[in-house]
Amino acid sequence: MSNRQSFAEQPGAGSSARAVRQACRSGALSSHTSGLASAHVQGNLVILPQAHAADFLRFCQANPKPCPLLGVSEAGDPALPALGEDIDIRTDLPRYRVWQGGVLADEPTDVRALWSDDLVSFVIGCSFTFEHALMAEGIVLRHVEQGRNVAMFRTSMATEQAGAFHGPMVVSMRPLRAADAIRAVQITSRFPAVHGAPVHIGDPALIGIRSIADPDYGDAVEVMPDELPVFWACGVTPQAALAAAGLPFAITHAPGSMLVTDLLHHQLAAF
Structure with a gap:
């Protein structure tokens, strides 16, 4: 145990x-x-x-x-x-x-x-705050169901530099059906203090992610054929900036x- x-x-x-x-x-x-x-x-x-x-x-x-x-x-x-x-x-x-x-x-x-x-x-x-709001509205989050950490990826989207701090934005990904993805945008927009609305929906290659099955941080979760990968800005981004x-x-x-x-x-x- x-x-x-x-x-x-x-x-x-x-x-x-x-x-x-x-x-x-x-x-x-x-x-x-x-x-x-x-x-x-x-x-x-x-x-x-x-x-x-x-x-x-x-x-x-x-x-x-x-x-x-x-x-x-x-x-x-x-x-x-x-x-x-x-x-x-x-x-x-x-x-x-x-x-x-x-x-x-x-x-x-x-x-x-x-x-x-x-x-x-x-x-x-x-993002745990907006996950709570999503689940309260009946949106299923696979990594939560499976007891895993959310999948996180370094992207090709650059952050704004300040002093020595710069680097790629890190995002977290949750697979959702299209209707749930639309609802998720609406729900998470209410919470700008915890990343707000998604920064990307769909093809991960468009934001520099080579393999959705190989996250840079956290645990991989499967994206089903009827689902879209939905990406939110992630608080692991400062670790990339520190590096x-x-x-x-x-x-x-x-x-x-x-x-x-x-x-x-x-x-x-x-x-």
């Missing part, structure tokens, strides 16, 4: 954001957070030295589809009180990625040993291993 299965089977674990964070903090949870605390907003994470924080903020502002900001910390402060009263960003995600010189160096389950007083945390909107920037040091979430906040999905609806 995986540690995720063991945690998910505990009473109330699937509905409490704090319980998920505490499970991460204790080491009881070290895999993806999809489906946990299902009423709550989850976020992607980027942690940078303060010297690069202003440029990264400008990068997010220039690229709001893949990088919609939910919160920014004070330098050296692991708390994010606007997102949860007891958050410790050093421990409260299941798994992190440590980048050195733009190269993935480690995937620890907490980053307390790497913390310093000049680090700034950025929390970026996650391109080649910063000496940075920390991100591991794909699928998110910060579970106290925010509720309906609070992010624009209309």
Whole structure:
């Protein structure tokens, strides 16, 4: 039995954001957070030295589809009180990625040993919120049904550069029938704080994806003959930008291993 299965089977674990964070903090949870605390907003994470924080903020502002900001910390402060009263960003995600010189160096389950007083945390909107809205409208998401992480791809669509930060947009893909794809555009347009409407529907080659069966991140899911692949901007995009920037040091979430906040999905609806 995986540690995720063991945690998910505990009473109330699937509905409490704090319980998920505490499970991460204790080491009881070290895999993806999809489906946990299902009423709550989850976020992607980027942690940078303060010297690069202003440029990264400008990068997010220039690229709001893949990088919609939910919160920014004070330098050296692991708390994010606007997102949860007891958050410790050093421990409260299941798994992190440590980048050195733009190269993935480690995937620890907490980053307390790497913390310093000049680090700034950025929390970026996650597609789990609009997935919740899609499923509430009866739209079936295959990767959720199969207990997999969503498939994510690097594309030929370039982001707007800010300072050292640049690179390709990363997208997440969900196969949908045409009628569901149309409805999905309408539903996700209500949630610009978590990527909003799709950026592409149909032929993946048109956005530089060579093989839909071979994602760059996450897990592959089959696209049936009567379905269209639907692509949304993805919060893994900053990891591609960090790799391109080649910063000496940075920390991100591991794909699928998110910060579970106290925010509720309906609070992010624009209309």
